[in-house]
Amino acid sequence: MTSTSTPTGSTPHFPVAIIGGGLSGLLLARVLIAGGTDATVFDLESGPGARTQGGMLDIHEETGQAALRTAGLYVAFRAKVHPGGEAVRVWDEKGTLVHEEPDTGDGDRPEIDRGDLRALLLASLPPHALRWNSKVTGARPLGAGRHEVTLADGTVFTTGLLVGADGAWSCVRPLLTPARPAYTGVSFIEFDLMDADTRHPEAAATIGGGMCFALGGGKGFLAHRETDGSLHIYSALRTPEAWLDAHDFSDSERTRALLLDAFADWAPQLRGLLDEAEHGFIPRRIHALPAGLTWDRVPGVTLLGDAAHLMSPFAGEGANLALADAADLGTALLAHPGDSEAALAAYEAVLFPRAAETAAMSAASLDMLFGEDPARRLVDMFTGAYDPQG
Numbered sequence: 219m220t221s222t223s224t225p226t227g228s229t230p231h232f233p234v235a236i237i238g239g240g241l242s243g244l245l246l247a248r249v250l251i252a253g254g255t256d257a258t259v260f261d262l263e264s265g266p267g268a269r270t271q272g273g274m275l276d277i278h279e280e281t282g283q284a285a286l287r288t289a290g291l292y293v294a295f296r297a298k299v300h301p302g303g304e305a306v307r308v309w310d311e312k313g314t315l316v317h318e319e320p321d322t323g324d325g326d327r328p329e330i331d332r333g334d335l336r337a338l339l340l341a342s343l344p345p346h347a348l349r350w351n352s353k354v355t356g357a358r359p360l361g362a363g364r365h366e367v368t369l370a371d372g373t374v375f376t377t378g379l380l381v382g383a384d385g386a387w388s389c390v391r392p393l394l395t396p397a398r399p400a401y402t403g404v405s406f407i408e409f410d411l412m413d414a415d416t417r418h419p420e421a422a423a424t425i426g427g428g429m430c431f432a433l434g435g436g437k438g439f440l441a442h443r444e445t446d447g448s449l450h451i452y453s454a455l456r457t458p459e460a461w462l463d464a465h466d467f468s469d470s471e472r473t474r475a476l477l478l479d480a481f482a483d484w485a486p487q488l489r490g491l492l493d494e495a496e497h498g499f500i501p502r503r504i505h506a507l508p509a510g511l512t513w514d515r516v517p518g519v520t521l522l523g524d525a526a527h528l529m530s531p532f533a534g535e536g537a538n539l540a541l542a543d544a545a546d547l548g549t550a551l552l553a554h555p556g557d558s559e560a561a562l563a564a565y566e567a568v569l570f571p572r573a574a575e576t577a578a579m580s581a582a583s584l585d586m587l588f589g590e591d592p593a594r595r596l597v598d599m600f601t602g603a604y605d606p607q608g
């Protein structure tokens with residue numbers, strides 16, 4: 219492995235090592251490198267296309283959009299926004315359309331394909347800033363804020379600033395806190411309907427041009443129309459983990475039967491989404507870190523994005539916060555050259571209260587979406603008549 223800086227003895231040294239090339243790690247690297255500070259991203263994947271990213275993200279003005287402006291990528295982002303993606307529909311389980319909002323083109327939550335956003339961030343970095351096939355297995359403090367990091371292939375390097383942008387199961391987090399994500403009680407079974415207008419016209423008509431919720435009885439469908447004309451659908455259930463452990467989701471026909479059974483009391487039009495599911499079903503257990511998680515300042519290391527504040531996706535804020543954290547940390551580091559402790563303290567002073575507030579909102583949204591009368595309460599939230607935290 220070659221380092222981008224002068225080696226210390228025979229061990230390569232990286233001034234700033236960002237573990238994780240998700241949205242947060244890439245945006246941080248972009249802000250630092252554009253500001254003249256060297257940074258290197260280490261990711262366990264074999265390359266940028268190793269995994270399909272899937273799913274649409276709505277990017278919020280105060281967090282995600284502001285971060286993209288800080289990174290100088292806002293114009294490139296706008297060029298990739300999905301026209302029509304801000305349309306919203308809400309169905310109840312009986313198949314009654316209880317709410318519909320068109321995309322008027324002037325909303326403040328433009329939608330982008332997650333893969334397009336990641337590609338945009340990757341293209342903004344010089345190739346030497348990205349180290350693929352670099353799974354971090356451990357890190358230990360060396361004193362004076364320096365850390366030694368070990369990769370799965372046995373390679374070791376040192377760094378002056380270690381940033382954990384490595385998501386839900388962060389291997390950097392234990393340097394700061396023993397907290398671990400816990401199961402929220404809700405799981406998604408994810409599936410796609412490809413080429414929807416031609417092959418699945420009824421499903422396409424049900425979901426519409428943007429985001430669609432169908433909710434009732436502790437269950438639901440959360441669906442998006444994607445830029446490639448497919449429908450990306452999460453069937454969501456409040457269910458114990460034992461229910462997931464008991465099923466082999468790689469058996470598509472058994473999974474379809476299982477889900478049709480779980481949604482047996484739902485309107486045929488909504489159950490029809492399951493009838494038409496293709497490309498297999500992917501189970502996703504939704505985990506969260508404790509809301510309001512903080513840690514004492516540890517020299518030379520910090521966290522951002524899901525590594526710092528994994529939360530359920532029901533407030534649609536995780537990716538937005540990941541981008542905002544990265545922009546704030548990058549800005550703080552550039553503002554305190556040579557004093558990363560001052561930068562980390564300034565960053566964490568913003569990070570902790572913002573994450574706590576949003577995590578509480580996500581938890582309240584989960585209770586609302588999987589509680590009593592969810593479709594009506596969601597509509598009341600959209601129209602300002604109901605505050606899930608109130």
Ligand SMILES: Cc1cc2nc3c(=O)[nH]c(=O)nc-3n(C[C@H](O)[C@H](O)[C@H](O)COP(=O)(O)OP(=O)(O)OC[C@H]3O[C@@H](n4cnc5c(N)ncnc54)[C@H](O)[C@@H]3O)c2cc1C
Pocket residue numbers: 237238239240241242243260261262263273274275276352353354355383384385386387388389406502522523524525531534535536537538539540
């Ligand atoms: C089903 C679902 C739907 C969601 N929908 C939305 C939404 O609509 N809106 C929204 O704002 N948010 C949403 N989120 C949340 C959002 O996806 C995350 O908050 C966001 O991706 C976090 O970004 P990140 O950079 O912190 O972590 P990640 O995107 O998880 O990136 C972590 C990176 O670290 C790498 N990595 C992990 N471990 C190691 C290691 N040991 N060594 C090296 N590399 C490692 C991984 O390969 C990955 O590239 C959703 C989440 C889920 C699960």
